[in-house]
Amino acid sequence: MKVRLRRLAVHAQGLGSSSRFSAGIDGALQAVSHLGYVQIDTLSVIERAHHHVLWNRVPGYDPACLNQLIGEKKLFEYWFHAAAYLPMHDYRFALPRMSSIRTGESRYFCNGDPRLMKEILARIRSEGPLRLRDLETGDTSSGSWWSTGPGRRAVETLFMRGDLMVCERRGAEKRYDLAERCLPDDLDLSIPDDHEYATHLFDTTLRAHGVFTPSQLLHLRSGKTLRVAMRDVVHDRITAGSIQRLKDLKGLDVYVDSAVLESAPASREEVTILSPFDNLVIHRDRLSALFGFDYRIECYTAAPKRAFGYFCLPVLFGDRLVARVDCKAHRGEARFEVISAHWEAAADRNEVLPHLANELQRFARFNGCTTLDDAALRKRAGRPRAPQRG
Numbered sequence: 001m002k003v004r005l006r007r008l009a010v011h012a013q014g015l016g017s018s019s020r021f022s023a024g025i026d027g028a029l030q031a032v033s034h035l036g037y038v039q040i041d042t043l044s045v046i047e048r049a050h051h052h053v054l055w056n057r058v059p060g061y062d063p064a065c066l067n068q069l070i071g072e073k074k075l076f077e078y079w080f081h082a083a084a085y086l087p088m089h090d091y092r093f094a095l096p097r098m099s100s101i102r103t104g105e106s107r108y109f110c111n112g113d114p115r116l117m118k119e120i121l122a123r124i125r126s127e128g129p130l131r132l133r134d135l136e137t138g139d140t141s142s143g144s145w146w147s148t149g150p151g152r153r154a155v156e157t158l159f160m161r162g163d164l165m166v167c168e169r170r171g172a173e174k175r176y177d178l179a180e181r182c183l184p185d186d187l188d189l190s191i192p193d194d195h196e197y198a199t200h201l202f203d204t205t206l207r208a209h210g211v212f213t214p215s216q217l218l219h220l221r222s223g224k225t226l227r228v229a230m231r232d233v234v235h236d237r238i239t240a241g242s243i244q245r246l247k248d249l250k251g252l253d254v255y256v257d258s259a260v261l262e263s264a265p266a267s268r269e270e271v272t273i274l275s276p277f278d279n280l281v282i283h284r285d286r287l288s289a290l291f292g293f294d295y296r297i298e299c300y301t302a303a304p305k306r307a308f309g310y311f312c313l314p315v316l317f318g319d320r321l322v323a324r325v326d327c328k329a330h331r332g333e334a335r336f337e338v339i340s341a342h343w344e345a346a347a348d349r350n351e352v353l354p355h356l357a358n359e360l361q362r363f364a365r366f367n368g369c370t371t372l373d374d375a376a377l378r379k380r381a382g383r384p385r386a387p388q389r390g
Contacts, residue, residue, distance in 0.1 A: 005211045006290055006319040008264035012210030013280045014057040015272055016318060027058035028065040029074055033087040036204035037080040039277045042172040045311045046329050047367050049277040050085060055366055056272055067168050073184045077166040081220040093200050095191045098162035112157025113150050120154055129167050129177040198229035208279060210257045213286050250289035267318030271355040273363050274314040281314055293321040308342050315356060322347035329367040336364035341377045
């Protein structure tokens with residue numbers, strides 16, 4: 001049963017088999033819509049997480065797709081359980097959070113200076129989209145208002161309450177415009193009630209994961225009325241037979257999509273190098289219970305306490321997580337380095353290694369590197385080899 005559940009989980013994510021998404025920009029939009037969100041991360045030791053997640057799923061993915069889809073008003077940036085790209089047709093489900101910030105119900109993003117917020121809105125209305133650096137007052141000393149102080153807080157508050165939207169991103173730098181200029185004219189702006197919102201979260205989780213835990217449904221969301229609404233949605237779906245509840249999967253109960261439980265496709269022997277923020281691995285308890293893979297990103301851990309490395313990437317082989325590789329793109333040298341490799345106890349290195357070596361070559365090219373330095377991988381497997389030209 002667990003093998004079938006893993007296959008279902010991988011397939012639902014659009015991984016481990018022939019892509020379920022179209023190529024290029026159309027596929028990028030399909031993937032974000034199917035997953036419900038793609039998390040944004042600013043760390044750039046390798047290609048940023050949002051591009052990495054889509055590259056793994058969309059044939060011919062180009063990082064320029066996201067700015068184009070934002071410009072075409074088909075995606076938007078906001079908060080899911082973290083900063084994320086979301087499909088524009090789900091915009092109304094961001095409105096409850098925006099409203100709670102605007103009214104002061106939320107204790108987050110409530111420290112923007114009202115006078116400064118008004119000035120920023122006036123400038124953007126008059127001058128068009130601006131970056132934080134464009135809002136500089138002339139004080140370039142450490143801690144100047146626009147970079148770390150009240151200016152940034154004012155912009156973040158305006159963004160989180162829905163007055164400003166990101167209209168372009170260059171690396172980690174964002175350009176902001178008025179929300180009214182970034183939204184489609186025909187967009188539904190009605191605020192969903194708790195039952196609508198719970199149904200949306202449930203349907204998104206079911207579609208994107210196939211197999212999921214109760215805690216996933218309201219991950220990092222609070223409120224008694226929303227919990228009650230989600231309980232009612234789950235009860236209705238179980239009663240209707242659209243999901244099944246399986247008990248005690250390594251100490252966790254899970255819900256399973258009844259329609260596809262018996263039709264999970266067989267896994268293919270191919271490797272996918274995952275982002276630490278990939279949707280498949282982001283729920284760590286489920287990851288451990290379903291895949292037997294205990295994973296924590298260690299870039300926020302002091303170096304002496306790291307077990308696997310600064311930015312260790314999970315390695316998926318078919319329906320199993322078999323290894324993790326700590327990597328770094330040395331872009332100035334066009335060299336992609338495998339710093340270390342760590343294999344799971346049950347992994348067959350001889351079986352996986354040829355597939356992993358080929359995928360690392362492809363991944364290096366995606367990171368703009370022509371040379372792959374995988375000596376650490378080969379040494380770990382007992383077969384040292386010199387760097388290869390990609």
